[in-house]
Amino acid sequence: MRIYLDTCSVQRPLDDRSSARIALEAEAILAILALCERGVLTLVSSDILSFEINQNPYPQRKIFAETIIAQATERITLNDTIIMRAKQFEQQGIKAIDALHLASAEAVSVDFFCTCDDRFFRRAKDIPSLALKVRTPLALAQEVMP
Secondary structure (H helix, E strand, C coil): EEEEHHHHHHHHHHCCCCCCHHHHHHHHHHHHHHHCCCCCCCCEEEEEHHHCCCCCCCHHHHHHHHHCCCCCCCCECCCCCHHHHHHHCCCCCHHHHHHHHHHHHHHHCCCCCCHHHHHHHHHHHHCCCCEEEECCHHHHHHHHHH
16 A cells, blocks of 8 residues: 655654544554554655755654654655646635645655645545545544554
């Protein structure tokens, strides 16, 4: 199975774990990444993911995220088709950068797209024409764990 983790998902393991939800999501992401390392899952990255990670002003978080996406076996190059699809997602209330993540993942037919962003998750999962499954880290872990 091919998965795409957006930036907030990639960086979830570094978030403050004093909240039970964040702690559980961080562990779920680490478990998913372990499955990627073992070859059970395929991690997919993108130009927009690299761009967003590069904008991070916190060196530790930036290095961590770069290390994670370096494990991806496939990288999606931004193109006009992805940009046009992202504009359609924006019309459905999704922020521009999130729309580019989603359109990138859809363009290469990943099986699952993972996000920790509640607003983005709610809007993306309700797009009827979306050709992939949008999941939270916990839901994704439940679906992909052997």
